[in-house]
Amino acid sequence: MLIAIFGLSLSSLAGMTFDINANTTAISPNLGLSKDTIEVDLRIGDISDQRSTLYFRSSNYDFIAIYDENGDSIIWTDSDFRDHQGVFSLDTKKTECKLKIKIHSGEQVILPMVVGTQNEIISEISSKNVFYNIFIGIFISIILYNLFLFFSIGDSLYIIYVLTTLFIGLVQLQFSGKLEQWFFGNSMFIRRYDTHILGALSGITTIWFSNIFIRIKHYCNWVFQVSKVAIVVYVISVILTLFGQLTLSYQLINLNASISLLLIVAAVYSIRKGYRQGKFFLIAWTFFLFGVTVFALKDFGLLPFNNFTNFALPVGSVVEILLLSFALADRINVLKQEKELSQQQAFLAIQENEKLVREQNIQLEQKVHERTVDLESRNNELNQALLELRTTQKQLAESDKMASIGQMTAGIAHEMNNPINFVQSNVIPLKRDIDDILDLISDANALEINEQLPLKIEAFKKKYKEYDVDFVKDEIVQLLSGIEDGAKRTAEIVRGLRVFSRMDRNELVSADINECLYSTLVVMKNMTKAEVTLNVDLGDNIPKIDCYPGKLSQVFMNLVTNAVQATRIDGRQPKDRVIDVKSFMENNRICVTIADNGTGIPQELQEKIFEPFFTTKGVGEGTGLGLSIVAGIIGEHKGAISFESISGKGTTFLVTLPVTN
Numbered sequence: 205m206l207i208a209i210f211g212l213s214l215s216s217l218a219g220m221t222f223d224i225n226a227n228t229t230a231i232s233p234n235l236g237l238s239k240d241t242i243e244v245d246l247r248i249g250d251i252s253d254q255r256s257t258l259y260f261r262s263s264n265y266d267f268i269a270i271y272d273e274n275g276d277s278i279i280w281t282d283s284d285f286r287d288h289q290g291v292f293s294l295d296t297k298k299t300e301c302k303l304k305i306k307i308h309s310g311e312q313v314i315l316p317m318v319v320g321t322q323n324e325i326i327s328e329i330s331s332k333n334v335f336y337n338i339f340i341g342i343f344i345s346i347i348l349y350n351l352f353l354f355f356s357i358g359d360s361l362y363i364i365y366v367l368t369t370l371f372i373g374l375v376q377l378q379f380s381g382k383l384e385q386w387f388f389g390n391s392m393f394i395r396r397y398d399t400h401i402l403g404a405l406s407g408i409t410t411i412w413f414s415n416i417f418i419r420i421k422h423y424c425n426w427v428f429q430v431s432k433v434a435i436v437v438y439v440i441s442v443i444l445t446l447f448g449q450l451t452l453s454y455q456l457i458n459l460n461a462s463i464s465l466l467l468i469v470a471a472v473y474s475i476r477k478g479y480r481q482g483k484f485f486l487i488a489w490t491f492f493l494f495g496v497t498v499f500a501l502k503d504f505g506l507l508p509f510n511n512f513t514n515f516a517l518p519v520g521s522v523v524e525i526l527l528l529s530f531a532l533a534d535r536i537n538v539l540k541q542e543k544e545l546s547q548q549q550a551f552l553a554i555q556e557n558e559k560l561v562r563e564q565n566i567q568l569e570q571k572v573h574e575r576t577v578d579l580e581s582r583n584n585e586l587n588q589a590l591l592e593l594r595t596t597q598k599q600l601a602e603s604d605k606m607a608s609i610g611q612m613t614a615g616i617a618h619e620m621n622n623p624i625n626f627v628q629s630n631v632i633p634l635k636r637d638i639d640d641i642l643d644l645i646s647d648a649n650a651l652e653i654n655e656q657l658p659l660k661i662e663a664f665k666k667k668y669k670e671y672d673v674d675f676v677k678d679e680i681v682q683l684l685s686g687i688e689d690g691a692k693r694t695a696e697i698v699r700g701l702r703v704f705s706r707m708d709r710n711e712l713v714s715a716d717i718n719e720c721l722y723s724t725l726v727v728m729k730n731m732t733k734a735e736v737t738l739n740v741d742l743g744d745n746i747p748k749i750d751c752y753p754g755k756l757s758q759v760f761m762n763l764v765t766n767a768v769q770a771t772r773i774d775g776r777q778p779k780d781r782v783i784d785v786k787s788f789m790e791n792n793r794i795c796v797t798i799a800d801n802g803t804g805i806p807q808e809l810q811e812k813i814f815e816p817f818f819t820t821k822g823v824g825e826g827t828g829l830g831l832s833i834v835a836g837i838i839g840e841h842k843g844a845i846s847f848e849s850i851s852g853k854g855t856t857f858l859v860t861l862p863v864t865n
Contacts, residue, residue, distance in 0.1 A: 232261075232316040239451045241267070241308040248301045248319060251294050259325045260290035261316040261514070267309075273302035291325055332514075336377065339518050343373040346529050357536065361416050365532060368413045369525050371406040376518045378402055400445040400453045404438040407460060411435055414467050417531070418485050424473040427466045434463040464493065484531030488524040495520015633679065641680075644668060715753040717794055717861070718742040718787055724760045725785070735768050736781040736800075743788040747863055755837045762830040763798045763857050770802025770855060792863055799856040805849040813847075 235242050248258065260268075270279045270292065294301050307313055318325075347366050354362035378399060411431045414420060421428040437460045444453040468489055474482030498516035501507040648664065721742060725732070732738050764783065771781035784799045805813060816832040838845045841861055849855040 232314060235307065235313040235315060238313070241306050242313055244305050244307070244315070245273075246303045246305055246317075248294060248303070249299070251299055251301055256294050257320060257322045257325045258292040258294055259318050259320070259328070260292070261318060262290070262314060267307070269306050271304040271306065273304060279303070291329070293322075294319075335515055336518070339376065339522060340373070342522050343369060343525070346525055350529065350532065353532070353536075359535075361413070361535075362532065364409065364413045364416065365528065368406075368409040371402060371409050372521055372525065375402050375406045376521050400450060400457060401442055403457050404442045404445075407457070407463070408435050408438045411463060411467075414470070414485070417528075418471055418474045418482050419479065420467075420470045420474075423477050423479060423482075424470040427470040427473075430466060431463060434460050464489070468493075481531055481535065484527055484534070488527035488531070491527065492520045492524035495523075638680070711752070712750045713753060714748045715751055715756075716746070716748050717751075717756070717796065718746055720753050720756050721760055721785065721787060721796065724757045725764070728761060728764060731768060732764070732783070735778055736771055736783050737779055739782065739784045741784070741786045743786070746787060746789060746794055749794065749861060749863055751841055751861070752837070755840070759834045759837050759859065760796070760798070762834050763859075766830060767798055767800035767802065767855075770800050770804075773803060790860075794861045794863060796859045796861075797856055798859075799854065801854040804851040804853055804855055805847075806851050810847075810849060 233244070235244065272279060305315070307315065318328075347369055350362045350366050350369070353359075354366065411434055415428060415431060420431065437456055441453040441456040441460070444450075444456070468486065471482045471486040471489065475486065495516040495518070498507065498513055498520075501513070507513045644664075644667065721740075725738070725740065764785070767783045768781075771783070773781075782801050784797070786797045786799075788795050814831050814835045835845055838859060838861075843859060843861040845857065845859050847855055847857045
């Protein structure tokens with residue numbers, strides 16, 4: 205298909221009459237490109253025994269038929285034409301023969317014809333067959349040789365070259381008509397589409413091979429970009445062919461063939477950059493284009509039709525693939541030299557690196573020694589700083605704990621003061637009432653039976669009324685009930701304190717989590733009862749676990765304290781400030797939730813709340829260690845703590861502890 209770059213698309217000569225006479229034994233009219241069937245008239249003069257055979261030198265048509273001069277009856281059909289290899293015997297009884305020829309083809313139609321003796325025609329056909337047999341043999345040999353190199357070396361360029369050689373060879377056989385004659389018979393599908401599809405595939409593989417072989421992208425990038433567009437155009441032409449747009453497809457292929465000139469430009473660029481393979485490519489491509497030129501000029505009648513002009517294109521193709529094959533063979537030597545040079549350079553680089561490594565090792569050893577001494581000194585300083593930090597952290601934690609305990613103790617003192625005051629205030633009137641009763645009992649014991657008994661009885665009754673004994677009895681009951689209630693409240697607080705104090709030990713003991721929660725809430729009652737509405741729901745059947753009860757009580761205390769502080773919103777009454785404390789079992793783990801309906805934690809601060817010293821409270825209101833201590837204690841128990849918080853709606857903390865097996 206590269207022939208088209210030299211402008212073979214001339215104006216159609218269809219409808220004209222061509223003469224072959226004594227002075228003209230061969231003609232090669234170019235009938236142009238047409239979607240329709242082309243009709244031409246052929247007049248053959250001076251017919252004799254020496255000029256009795258008409259030979260059509262090309263059979264590259266989708267359809268061809270020969271009619272008599274009036275076009276009424278078919279003398280030769282398409283199958284006759286191909287079966288006889290384009291040889292038509294003339295009637296020697298006539299001195300002149302007029303024929304009408306109808307031709308249809310999806311590509312440009314060239315009708316080369318010659319009149320001669322039967323022996324001359326047979327000799328020409330035989331020479332042509334011998335040539336193409338040799339042609340096929342050369343191509344097969346080159347393909348097999350490069351396949352062998354591909355499997356031996358593994359270089360993908362060889363398989364690409366095999367495909368390029370294959371399609372170039374098939375295109376040459378298609379031009380000569382041997383592809384259909386020898387391989388596909390009279391297949392209409394092959395005759396209709398082979399020129400377009402093989403031409404496009406030949407162009408694609410040639411561009412593909414050239415891009416890699418002469419490194420077009422590296423040496424001439426703009427040609428590389430154009431070649432990518434050319435490949436796309438070839439693909440489009442194949443699609444158009446399959447959809448029956450043969451004329452448009454043929455025009456696109458002809459137009460796209462101009463990329464061959466750019467490949468020469470790219471080869472020149474690579475040669476100028478000192479790339480050796482570019483010379484092989486330029487010489488091979490020049491031979492091929494020379495063959496194309498001679499072949500084209502022969503078809504236009506500008507050069508005589510002979511063996512040289514007839515076989516110029518396939519010979520140019522053979523020379524091209526042979527030279528490229530030699531270049532690929534030379535590529536092995538080039539790669540070998542490059543590999544040896546690379547190995548030599550690598551060896552020198554290794555030696556140089558070893559020398560540098562030795563020198564660097566000496567320097568590094570000295571620097572490592574100096575650095576080691578410095579690091580040991582810094583490590584000692586860091587260990588001392590770490591020890592001080594741990595001591596400080598422990599002191600801060602104890603301080604935070606003592607602050608909580610101090611606040612709790614003050615609340616407990618206030619909480620115990622109420623029932624004690626209540627008891628104390630009831631003791632005085634109770635003592636007074638008891639004294640009155642005792643006085644009456646004393647007077648009753650003093651009564652004796654004598655003449656003054658009536659008077660004494662009257663005086664006793666008067667005194668009984670004055671003391672209002674019935675009221676005193678009711679008052680005594682009420683006072684004793686109040687004293688009993690105060691005593692119970694005091695006993696509850698004392699019991700909670702006793703449990704809380706018993707738990708404050710730094711050793712693992714078996715403890716009841718509900719008891720820890722309950723005692724903590726009891727000692728925090730003064731903080732919660734006037735501040736919030738506390739809902740407590742402690743689950744049943746919660747097993748004891750090995751833990752540090754005092755530390756867990758500190759966890760619950762810190763979380764409840766934070767919940768109380770979070771619900772302090774202006775305008776809220778204690779009944780509207782709610783804290784829910786629950787304990788339950790889930791997935792063989794003890795779960796404790798402490799939820800409030802307070803201000804919540806802003807989204808941007810949620811990742812920081814467990815960091816030491818992080819606090820949102822004002823200066824002097826907190827150390828920022830509360831939740832950090834909580835997280836540390838829970839981690840010490842191999843548990844987990846998490847939370848969910850919505851700003852403005854509240855926060856729920858979830859503490860989970862593993863059950864001791």
